[in-house]
Amino acid sequence: MAMARIWTCMTAFAVVFGLVSGRMDAVCSGALEGASAAVELCIKICGVTCLWCGIMEVMSKAGITEKLSKALYPILRRLFRGLPEGHEAFGFISANAAANMLGLGNAATPMGIKAAEKLSDGTGRANDWLCTLVVINTASIQIIPSTVAAIRAAEGSPAPFIILPQVWISSVAALSVGLAAAGILRRLWGS
Amino acid sequence: MAYITNCVIPLIIAGTGIFALSRGVDVFSCLTKGARSGLDITLRILPALIGLMTAIYMLRSSGALDALSSVLGPLCRALGIPPEAVPLMLMRPISGSGALAVGSDIIARFGPDSLQGLTAAVMLGSTETTFYTIAVYFSAVGIKKTRWTIPAALCADITGLVTAALTVKYMT
Numbered sequence: 001m002a003m004a005r006i007w008t009c010m011t012a013f014a015v016v017f018g019l020v021s022g023r024m025d026a027v028c029s030g031a032l033e034g035a036s037a038a039v040e041l042c043i044k045i046c047g048v049t050c051l052w053c054g055i056m057e058v059m060s061k062a063g064i065t066e067k068l069s070k071a072l073y074p075i076l077r078r079l080f081r082g083l084p085e086g087h088e089a090f091g092f093i094s095a096n097a098a099a100n101m102l103g104l105g106n107a108a109t110p111m112g113i114k115a116a117e118k119l120s121d122g123t124g125r126a127n128d129w130l131c132t133l134v135v136i137n138t139a140s141i142q143i144i145p146s147t148v149a150a151i152r153a154a155e156g157s158p159a160p161f162i163i164l165p166q167v168w169i170s171s172v173a174a175l176s177v178g179l180a181a182a183g184i185l186r187r188l189w190g191s
Numbered sequence: 192m193a194y195i196t197n198c199v200i201p202l203i204i205a206g207t208g209i210f211a212l213s214r215g216v217d218v219f220s221c222l223t224k225g226a227r228s229g230l231d232i233t234l235r236i237l238p239a240l241i242g243l244m245t246a247i248y249m250l251r252s253s254g255a256l257d258a259l260s261s262v263l264g265p266l267c268r269a270l271g272i273p274p275e276a277v278p279l280m281l282m283r284p285i286s287g288s289g290a291l292a293v294g295s296d297i298i299a300r301f302g303p304d305s306l307q308g309l310t311a312a313v314m315l316g317s318t319e320t321t322f323y324t325i326a327v328y329f330s331a332v333g334i335k336k337t338r339w340t341i342p343a344a345l346c347a348d349i350t351g352l353v354t355a356a357l358t359v360k361y362m363t
Contacts, residue, residue: 002285003286007243007246010247010250013255014250015253018249023253026253027249035241035244037244037248038241038245039237041291041292042233046233049229050225050233053226054222054224054225055204056225057224057228058208058216058222059207059211061221062210062211064210112328113331116328116331116332124334124335125334125336126329126340130328130329130332130334130340131340131343133328135340135343135344138319138324138325138344138347139319139348142316145315147315148312148315149316151294151303152303158193160303161197162193163196164199165362166313166317166359167317169354169358170354170355171317173351174348174351175347178347178350181342181347182339182343185343
């Protein structure tokens, strides 16, 4: 329902603003242009999206996702303090993080939900581990932001991937601050 | 720098192929199977994009987005963020397709290698749809008390968005 309110507010606000500023003709053509721009955008980025999904499928079949999730285990163990070693959630947590890093959203979410089921205590209250899992997912690091690169390529950039270092720095900064905030809030929040 | 980042993708494509083939994976049929799922993804986001791009184009042509940017302009400039990125920052945690719509509009309007276009691209690439993610996970396991999840996740978002603007400003 949140999206329903947001969308309605956006269009209503555009109409009110257009009426006040006398730009209703522009608002009218904007509405029509927007709808076709959405289709154009999808066509423009579809090729790269498909290519990247294909490469990712090859990577998971070759076992790269598993390798990455094994490599992430020692780091994740520290973030889920108090969770017993070898807890069955760990397998899903690392698979979820690895899939997120590779940009495999479709694989990441089911893994993450399985991890959440294992971590949940069934009380309807999120424990510290569940909160941490969700914070990691909301600030996940994607190594190759393929959709954004596809848009840049479609708009004629000669180097669509030049933003990689900035994307990496920003996502690492976001994740670090998210985890730091998690560490502080965990102590302050109580139940 | 552009040359190095342009090398990354061809190397990943060829490297993945060589590694997978050496492990006996049927590379090409895997590739096409994955590409098929890319079509599904594109088709799945299209209806939402049509709705949101319509709303955003209406807002932009009414002058409302410019007004918002100029109201928040001084604050943004103080933080080193281009004011044109404000609508994207507001949309980013709420809706993935909404952010894609606003972001691609900024990239198209100002050009992919303008300050605004680069900032929008880095913001899109380095942050997630926070509220959607929280809703998916917590509704899947029946959580009503989310405790400190939202404040911690929003700290991460704000950091990501501001860092995106700063790294673009000082690194390109």
